[in-house]
Amino acid sequence: MLITSYAVETRYPDCDAMGVVHHAVWPIWYEAARIDWLERAGFSFERSQAEHVNPAMVDLHMQYKGALGFPETVTVTVTPELLAPKKLALTYELRRADGTLAGTARSFHIWTGPDNRSYDLEAGLPEIYAALKKAVEE
Amino acid sequence: MLITSYAVETRYPDCDAMGVVHHAVWPIWYEAARIDWLERAGFSFERSQAEHVNPAMVDLHMQYKGALGFPETVTVTVTPELLAPKKLALTYELRRADGTLAGTARSFHIWTGPDNRSYDLEAGLPEIYAALKKAVEE
Amino acid sequence: MLITSYAVETRYPDCDAMGVVHHAVWPIWYEAARIDWLERAGFSFERSQAEHVNPAMVDLHMQYKGALGFPETVTVTVTPELLAPKKLALTYELRRADGTLAGTARSFHIWTGPDNRSYDLEAGLPEIYAALKKAVEE
Amino acid sequence: MLITSYAVETRYPDCDAMGVVHHAVWPIWYEAARIDWLERAGFSFERSQAEHVNPAMVDLHMQYKGALGFPETVTVTVTPELLAPKKLALTYELRRADGTLAGTARSFHIWTGPDNRSYDLEAGLPEIYAALKKAVEE
Numbered sequence: 192m193l194i195t196s197y198a199v200e201t202r203y204p205d206c207d208a209m210g211v212v213h214h215a216v217w218p219i220w221y222e223a224a225r226i227d228w229l230e231r232a233g234f235s236f237e238r239s240q241a242e243h244v245n246p247a248m249v250d251l252h253m254q255y256k257g258a259l260g261f262p263e264t265v266t267v268t269v270t271p272e273l274l275a276p277k278k279l280a281l282t283y284e285l286r287r288a289d290g291t292l293a294g295t296a297r298s299f300h301i302w303t304g305p306d307n308r309s310y311d312l313e314a315g316l317p318e319i320y321a322a323l324k325k326a327v328e329e
Numbered sequence: 330m331l332i333t334s335y336a337v338e339t340r341y342p343d344c345d346a347m348g349v350v351h352h353a354v355w356p357i358w359y360e361a362a363r364i365d366w367l368e369r370a371g372f373s374f375e376r377s378q379a380e381h382v383n384p385a386m387v388d389l390h391m392q393y394k395g396a397l398g399f400p401e402t403v404t405v406t407v408t409p410e411l412l413a414p415k416k417l418a419l420t421y422e423l424r425r426a427d428g429t430l431a432g433t434a435r436s437f438h439i440w441t442g443p444d445n446r447s448y449d450l451e452a453g454l455p456e457i458y459a460a461l462k463k464a465v466e467e
Numbered sequence: 468m469l470i471t472s473y474a475v476e477t478r479y480p481d482c483d484a485m486g487v488v489h490h491a492v493w494p495i496w497y498e499a500a501r502i503d504w505l506e507r508a509g510f511s512f513e514r515s516q517a518e519h520v521n522p523a524m525v526d527l528h529m530q531y532k533g534a535l536g537f538p539e540t541v542t543v544t545v546t547p548e549l550l551a552p553k554k555l556a557l558t559y560e561l562r563r564a565d566g567t568l569a570g571t572a573r574s575f576h577i578w579t580g581p582d583n584r585s586y587d588l589e590a591g592l593p594e595i596y597a598a599l600k601k602a603v604e605e
Numbered sequence: 606m607l608i609t610s611y612a613v614e615t616r617y618p619d620c621d622a623m624g625v626v627h628h629a630v631w632p633i634w635y636e637a638a639r640i641d642w643l644e645r646a647g648f649s650f651e652r653s654q655a656e657h658v659n660p661a662m663v664d665l666h667m668q669y670k671g672a673l674g675f676p677e678t679v680t681v682t683v684t685p686e687l688l689a690p691k692k693l694a695l696t697y698e699l700r701r702a703d704g705t706l707a708g709t710a711r712s713f714h715i716w717t718g719p720d721n722r723s724y725d726l727e728a729g730l731p732e733i734y735a736a737l738k739k740a741v742e743e
Contacts, residue, residue, distance in 0.1 A: 203640065203650075204491060204633055206484040208378075208537070213480040214386045215360070218353040219618055226617065236617075236676060240346075248352045252390040258445070261484070262650060307396070341502065341512075342495055342627040346620040346675070353618055357480055364479065374479075374538060399622070400512060484654075490662045491632040498629070516622075524628045528666040534721070583672070 193232050193326035195269045197224035201261045211258040218251060221283050221296050224267035228281065232271075233322025244310055246279045246300035253296040257287075264288050271327040276313035276320065277302055331370050331464035333407045335362035339399045349396040356389060359421050359434050362405035366419065370409075371460025382448055384417045384438035391434040395425075402426050409465040414451035414458070415440055469508050469602035471545045473500035477537045487534040494527060497559050497572050500543035504557065508547075509598025520586055522555045522576035529572040533563075540564050547603040552589035552596065553578055607646050607740035609683045611638035615675045625672040632665060635697050635710050638681035642695065646685075647736025658724055660693045660714035667710040671701075678702050685741040690727035690734070691716055 199220045207213040226236050229246070239245055259265060266286050273280035278301055285294040304310030313320040337358045345351040364374050367384070377383055397403060404424050411418035416439055423432040442448030451458040475496045483489040502512050505522070515521055535541060542562050549556035554577055561570040580586030589596040613634045621627040640650050643660070653659055673679060680700050687694035692715055699708040718724030727734040 202633060202637060204483050204489040204636070207480050208482040208484070208486040209383070210484040214389065215353055215356040215480060218356070219616060222353070222618070223616060245347070248393050250390075250392050251352065252388075254388050255386050340495060340499060342498070342621050342629055344622040345618050346622070346624040348622040351618040357478060360480070361478060485659070490665065491629055491636070494629040494632070521623070524669050526666075526668050527628065528664075530664050531662050 192271060192329065193228070194271075195224070195228045195231055197227045197267045197269065199223065199265050199267065201259060201263045201265065203261050206261050211260060212263075214253075214255060217253060217255070217285070217294060217296070220265070220267055220285065221251075221253075221298060224269050224283060225281055225298065228269040228271070229323075232326035234319050238319070242316060243305035244312065244316060245303050247303040247307075248298060249301050250299040251296065252298075253294060255294050257291070257293045259287070259293055265293065272297070274320075274323050274327040276311045277309055279323075330409060330467065331366070332409075333362070333366045333369055335365045335405045335407065337361065337403050337405065339397060339401045339403065341399050344399050349398060350401075352391075352393060355391060355393070355423070355432060355434070358403070358405055358423065359389075359391075359436060362407050362421060363419055363436065366407040366409070366464075367461075370464035372457050376457070380454060381443035382450065382454060383441050385441045385445075386436060387439050388437040389434065390436075391432060393432050395429065395431045397425070397431055403431065410435070412458075412461050412465040414449045415447055417461075468547060468605065469504070470547075471500070471504045471507055473503045473543045473545065475499065475541050475543065477535060477539045477541065479537050482537050487536060488539075490529075490531060493529060493531070493561070493570060493572070496541070496543055496561065497527075497529075497574060500545050500559060501557055501574065504545040504547070505599075508602035510595050514595070518592060519581035520588065520592060521579050523579045523583075524574060525577050526575040527572065528574075529570060531570050533567065533569045535563070535569055541569065548573070550596075550599050550603040552587045553585055555599075606685060606743065607642070608685075609638070609642045609645055611641045611681045611683065613637065613679050613681065615673060615677045615679065617675050620675050625674060626677075628667075628669060631667060631669070631699070631708060631710070634679070634681055634699065635665075635667075635712060638683050638697060639695055639712065642683040642685070643737075646740035648733050652733070656730060657719035658726065658730060659717050661717040661721075662712060663715050664713040665710065666712075667708060669708050671705070671707045673701070673707055679707065686711070688734075688737050688741040690725045691723055693737075 205212045205216045268284045270282045272282050280299045283296040302310040302312045343350045343354045406422040408420045418437045421434040440448045440450045481488045481492045544560040546558045548558050556575045559572040578586045578588045619626045619630045682698045684696045686696050694713045697710040716724040716726045
């Protein structure tokens with residue numbers, strides 16, 4: 192199974208009036224880590240754009256286990272949970288530089304095609320599907 | 330039970346390169362609707378800031394049921410689920426101007442005090458707690 | 468000359484760790500006020516999108532004369548400065564609810580067409596150009 | 606004179622519906638490059654926070670010379686223009702990976718102290734002022 196790590200630096204305006212990174216910033220980091228995972232698994236963002244095939248966000252569940260500040264470097268670990276012709280699910284762990292866990296998340300996606308409707312990735316882009324399947328299962 | 334509606338207009342930069350509001354914008358709307366619910370239930374943002382008592386985000390679970398664009402006006406309905414001396418849970422429905430459901434969410438919070446640690450709202454601010462209790466139960 | 472006012476409410480995450488609205492949020496407000504001005508002057512956002520004709524941002528000059536917080540309602544007044552077949556310039560005043568001036572700005576745009584290059588609005592969309600000309604001059 | 610370079614990667618949600626990085630994102634990059642310049646010149650963000658002394662944004666003037674997309678890495682070059690006991694001015698150049706110029710900017714700041722009012726940096730923090738003076742002049 193392909194498990195990846197993606198490092199992110201917090202930015203000054205990410206912090207709110209309490210001096211902690213606002214909770215709406217975290218989904219941006221999970222997304223960046225997801226795009227990186229897909230790229231490494233064999234489905235680059237450029238290819239995704241060219242084919243108009245995307246993992247549309249359907250469900251995002253985040254746990255906030257601690258506060259983050261600025262400046263700070265965090266690392267998002269991405270672990271695949273499920274790949275099906277029309278579905279993708281990934282889980283995330285977000286850790287501080289000292290290794291402590293700051294948050295976890297799970298995202299669930301349906302593949303969408305050029306018409307913005309559900310898309311069968313296995314049928315439409317079989318070589319991409321095979322590469323992702325390998326990244327999820329092996 | 331106090332159920333509130335909060336209207337939000339999408340903004341041009343909320344949309345991503347696919348022309349739909351990015352999923353990281355939705356938590357900002359849920360938060361604005363939550364702040365409004367708390368205010369109407371008897372705990373204003375100003376009071377919250379003055380007391381250094383906040384509903385810290387611990388768990389946020391969002392379902393995206395459809396895409397939103399710009400310009401568009403959406404309405405967030407907030408329904409309380411749980412209030413306890415140290416906890417708060419709310420659920421949300423996000424609807425388009427035509428009434429169709431675009432998303433749902435649930436947020437779970439722990440009350441935190443001036444030391445940024447768990448806080449007993451019933452013990453610390455009993456009149457606020459009583460007001461919120463009434464908004465949740467009656 | 469068409470001078471418009473556009474009201475905006477600050478949002479909690481607009482504030483940074485110093486508790487004031489971050490300076491990168493202000494351009495979003497100026498843009499919203501500009502879109503509103505264009506709509507009222509006769510060039511709606513929908514039409515602009517349909518024609519793939521936009522006032523591309525070329526120069527933005529902002530003065531910050533005071534800090535803003537949350538919650539706060541501010542009003543942006545938009546005054547046209549210049550309209551030419553390939554150019555648009557607008558100026559802005561941003562005031563607090565009590566009328567005090569918090570900021571000023573000037574934006575300069577070139578009209579761009581479907582190829583993302585400079586576009587002659589007078590030649591391409593004469594009725595739109597005439598409406599804007601009237602809003603700027605009369 | 607201390608001239609620094611700061612690299613930034615664009616993020617997917619930075620792009621708007623036209624597929625280009627929204628103009629309100631650029632100030633965030635200029636700020637990150639400015640914080641980096643100040644750190645290298647001898648005034649770290651941590652020290653700035655501890656002393657409650659900040660370069661408050663008073664005037665920001667940006668030129669947009671081209672569009673940026675995602676993914677893309679840009680580099681911001683920071684050049685000091687002016688340091689005085691109560692003032693700071695910096696200029697910026699933003700270049701794409703291929704070296705082409707995408708934008709320029711100038712920011713003007715007044716030093717503010719714990720009371721959020723104008724602050725004499727030379728009088729208040731002479732060793733910081735001396736370090737910055739050296740970075741600007743030598």
